[in-house]
Amino acid sequence: MTHSQLTTITEADIDDIAIGAAVLGTGGGGDPHVGSLHAKRAIRLHGDVRVLQVADLDPEGLVVPIGMIGAPSVSIERIAGDAEIGRALDLLEQATGRTVAAIMPIEIGGGNSLIPIAAAAERGLPIVDGDAMGRAFPEAQMVTFHLAGYGPGATVLVDAQGNAVLSYPVNGAWSERLARVLTFEMGGSATMIDYAYPGAVVQECAIPGTLTMAREIGGMLRSQALRDDERIDAMLARLGGFRLFDGKVTEIERVVDGGFTRGRAELAGTGVDRGSRFELSFQNEMLLATRDGEVAAVTPDLIAVLDQATGHPITTETLRYGARVTVVAFPCHPQWRTERGIETAGPAYFGYDVPFTPVEALAAEAAPRMEKAA
Known part of the structure; x- marks a missing residue:
């Protein structure tokens, strides 16, 4: 099942994009259900959204990234409103003296x-x-603009109370430090704009085609033409991914700490994985997966937890005791496998005492052990 590149986003596209983006979001990036309701309502009121491919951007036109910052556990209850989004964009235009093009x-x-x-x-x-x-990460500097040497520029934070803060952090690390403190004071969740650049810079830095990819993944996982057991396999084939573990959640620890949802989950194997144990560690997003004490996948590669029956993604804040899940992993975009990429979002940055090893290499190493165990 394939889709052509998006040219327009309609209300009918939103559910597929939401499901696919939640898979690529590796458990984080905000609640997809809440986001889908917001997007559907906006399209219903204002009309369909035209889609521009990265290669087709006006090199001079100002492209503005906008989203939510904070702990996913908080964002479920503190939903961004129209006024917050509008005020953030207005403030950026006032600060830069430029009109947003996209x-x-x-x-x-x-x-x-x-x-x-x-x-x-x-x-x-x-x-x-x-x-x-090309996925979701928990911190503001973990973007390809930062990898290419660009700073965050004019940065805007707006909360539900109407507070608005404009700042000019000196680099990505300072952007994260300042935004995280402000977000905590704003109740744990805020609307954020940073790394607003002309189209030429976006063409240099952006990972193209990811909304189209999200829609394609969502279409596979929601397809009535595929059986339950075929949907995950179809997605893995499309993304070059790996099925790491089938199991039941036997323990879950989750706290909101320092503006993040942090925690770990333990799984007991089911089916072919019966008798094995699996552990997931997360900070908003899934960052480390181990099987029987051996690393199975690690950031910046993508780790996703899916409902075993439907294949639909489960976020870090909705993972529950007793859930029967399938854990999968995919290679990250090549920009994250550079020296600067590993330094910015690799396991050592998050305090994990393991080296970064590509998921495909880990899967190849594990295959003989799995065959012997079977």
């Missing part, structure tokens, strides 16, 4: 793929079929 997602994950669609509909602007992560 909106883009800063990451492809959960609600943060859908809030930009809502913003584009509300402003009558096109949205860019691309983002700056």
Whole structure:
């Protein structure tokens, strides 16, 4: 099953995009259900959203990433409103003296793929079929603009109370530090704009085609033409991914700490994985997966938890004790496998004492052990 590149986003596309973005979001990026409701409402009120491919951007036109920052556990209850999005865009235009030409997602994950669609509909602007992560990451500097040496520029935060803050962080690390403190004071969730650049810079940095990819993944996982057991396999084949584990959640620890949803989950194997144990560690997003003490996948590669029956993604804030899940992993975009990419979002940055090893290499190493165990 394949889809052509998006040219227009209609209300009918939103559910597929939401499901696919939640898979690519590796458990984070905001709640996809809340984001989909917002995007559908905006399209219903203001009309369909025109889609621009990265290669087709006006080199001089200002492209603005917009989304939510904060702990996913909080964002479920603190939903971004039309006024927040509008005020953030107005403040950026006032600060830069430029008119926004297009909106883009800063990451492809959960609600943060859908809030930009809502913003584009509300402003009558096109949205860019691309983002700056190719997945979701928990911190503001973890974007391809930062990898290419660009700073965050004029940065805007707006909360539900009407507070608005404009700042000019000196680099991505300072952007994260300042935004995280402000977001905590704003109640744990806020609307954010950063890394607003002309189309030429976006063409240099962005990962193209990720909204189209999200729609394609969602279409596979919602397809009535595929059986339950075929949907996940079809998606893995499309993304070059790997099925890591089938199991039941036996323990879950989750806290909101420092503006993030942090925690871990333990799984007991089911089916062919019976007798094995699996552990997931997360900070908004799934970052480390181990099987019987051996690393199975690690950031910046993508780790996703899916409902075993439907294949639909489960976010870090909705993972529950007793859930029967399938854990899968996919290679990240090549920009994240560079030295700067690993330094920015690799396991050592998050405090994990393991080296980064590509998921395909880990899968190849594990295959003989799996065959012997079987």
